[in-house]
Amino acid sequence: MKKIVIIGSGFGGLASAALLAKTGFKVAVYEKNSLPGGRAMYFQEGDYKFDMGPSWYMMPEVFEKYFSQFDRKPSDFYQLSRLNPTYRAFHSDGYHDISADYDKLSHLFDQLQPNSSRNLNKLIKLAELLYKQSMHRFIYKDFTSIWDFMDLKFGFEFITKRLFVSYDKLIKSNIHHPLLQKLLLWHTVFLGGTPKNVPALYVLMIYVDIILGTYYPRGGMFEVVKAFKKLGEEWGVEYNFNSEVDEISIQNGKAVGVVVDGQFHQADIILANADYHHVEKNLIPQDYRSYSDQYWSKRQMSPATYLLFLGLNCKLNKLLHHNYYFSDQWDKHFSCIIDKPSWPPDYSFYISCRSKSDPSVAPEGGENLMILIPVAPGLEDSEQIREKYRKQLIVKLEKLTGTNISDCIEVMKISTHRDQIAQHHAFQGNSFGLANTLWQTGSFRPGNQSNKVENLFFVGTNTIPGIGMPLSVISAQVISDKIKKIYGSEITGN
Structure with missing residues (x-):
């Protein structure tokens, strides 16, 4: 054998x-x-069980x-259970819940930008076409040359739909409200890129997010x-x-x-x-x-991540299972990831609070948090930098939730570049791959x-x-x- x-x-x-x-x-x-x-x-401390990836x-x-x-x-x-709302989007003026119900999501788009649901629907149809064609023709294909990619029908779609432009340009040419743009652009982080360096081809991700949905395994x-x-x-x-x-x-x-x-x-x-x-x-x-x-x-490696894990002995009523905070310095944050690799002075971040959907991951009356900041790979990762961002995140989280989190912390762990290198030999400490x-x-x-x-x-x-x-x-x-x-x-x- x-x-x-x-x-x-x-x-x-x-x-x-x-x-x-x-x-x-x-x-x-x-x-x-x-x-x-x-x-x-994963790691576990007491009754707190944290997914690390x-x-x-x-x-x-x-x-x-x-x-x-x-x-x-x-x-x-x-x-599995489908999450609804899919996530909560915080911003400087408050927050909006992003519903798994497409009609409710369309209403939110029209509320923030009149008639924008028409363009959202157009983008969804394009995303669906690309997703289904990709799944049928390419995703399961063993690519050995560029000619494997250039199927005539798909090549026609690629050119006529202008998919050679950036994801950022495609979205912004259809949606003009800043928050709505961010709702459709955040996926690029999980593609390992930024809105400006990921091709419009990956608009298929909004079909994955909005139509196919997000699930959670208990x-x-x-x-x-x-x-x-x-x-x-x-x-x-x-x-x-x-x-x-x-x-x-x-x-x-x-x-x-x-x-x-x-x-x-x-x-x-x-x-x-x-x-x-x-x-x-x-x-x-x-x-x-x-x-x-x-x-x-x-x-171009994917972003690295600054990860802060918190086990709290209090409840945070303003959070859902998935949460985003979209900074007003959105473009500058991404510039710090790609254009001028550096630790960002201000930033968007993601909060996972799995205890909202799954009581088994935290003790009764507690919360299980993972906070993630996308950052450039290959950066200096010192204890001073880790502590600086820990303090900043606690302050930001307390402001978002209206809770004195500092007094509730029972478990705390930080993971970033050097942990990815030590645990996974990750090149430049990246978090997602190429x-x-x-x-x-x-x-x-x-x-x-x-x-x-x-x-x-x-x-x-x-x-x-x-x-x-x-x-x-x-x-x-x-x-x-x-x-x-x-x-x-x-x-x-x-």
């Missing part, structure tokens, strides 16, 4: 493991941390399609991680935690195994779900790298197969199709199909 070693257990690695084991490969996963999930790990469960059909290959459903493993995102791991176990996947791969052994251009804690483990195929840059820079000899240091220095800019989409992303090592493959957010939980699962589907196609006739070999 052919043996595959998977390095890392993020969603890409976990999803690949079960698929490849089902195909007939012997699969062993090596994970440097004590838990699976990659960035989707993804907090938005979107594109549910991707998960349904994945589990259906095993004659299973997501509901066999975890329970117990948190780690319940989804556990589901993928359990599925792999059912198919015989071997998981090894606290087992960091120090080297990929290569002989005559072919990977023959990995070294973990000084011990060699043989493999016929290596699939890396670890950070792409880390694998090439630190795990294989320079002569076998597909991409140079110069290549990586020119890549940004989905125009020139980092499809075949412009690092390939999912090494150019120099014939049996070394990649899966996850730094290769195709892109960033996020659903796309990591799709990445696993794409690479698993590719490996099966190449090695399928040899599965039962020695």
Whole structure:
């Protein structure tokens, strides 16, 4: 039986493991941390349980399609509920709730900008077209050249709909009220970019957000991680935690195994779900790298994040499950991420308060908070900077909620650049992977197969199709199909 070693257990690695084991490969996963999930790990202090990574469960059909290959459903493993309102948007003049009911959302648009719901509807129709075409033609496709992307019908849509412009320009040419613009532009952070460097093609995300909706798995995102791991176990996947791969052994251009804690483990195929840059820079000899240091220095990585986790022994009545604070300095904040990388003097931020939907994540009468500021990757990450932003966020949060939060804190933890590097070898401390800019989409992303090592493959957010939980699962589907196609006739070999 052919043996595959998977390095890392993020969603890409976990999803690949079960698929490849089902195909007939012997699969062993090596994970440097004590838990699976990659960035989707959790930590717990007392009765407070915090998700450390993804907090938005979107594109549910991707998960349904994945589990259906095993004659299973997501509901066999975890329970989902759609959030309504989807989130609360705070701004300098108050807040608005963003309803999952499209009629109510349209009314809000018309209330703030008369007749703007017409243009919203036009954008939704465009987004739906792009989403369905992308899911049908491209997202599950193994891109090896730009010609894989340029399907004639899609190319016509791309040109006639002016999708080569920025996401920012497309939205602002249709919607003129500043708050409404922000409601449609915030998605770009989770694509790993900013409104001005993400192409208009990704307007499809407003269909994902507004029409398909946002869900929550009871117990948190780690319940989804556990589901993928359990599925792999059912198919015989071997998981090894606290087992960091120090080297990929290569002989005559072919990977023959990995070294973990000084011990060699043989493999016929290596699939890396670890950070792409880390694998090439630190795990294989320079002569076998597909991409140079110069290549990586020119890549646009996703934002890093300043994360503040708080366990409070009081209730915050003004918060919903998902909350945004949109700063009046919106453009300057994004400029600090891309144009002039620096810590922002003022900023927009996101607040997750899962205890509003799930009492199991905090003690009775308490709240579970994660506050996130998108910041540039590669910044200095000192204790002084961490403390400065902690104090600022507490003040801002107290102002938003009208509650003296300082007296309620029972648990507090900060995570930013150096934690991402230490825990995940994340290049420049980024939080999401390689940004989905125009020139980092499809075949412009690092390939999912090494150019120099014939049996070394990649899966996850730094290769195709892109960033996020659903796309990591799709990445696993794409690479698993590719490996099966190449090695399928040899599965039962020695």
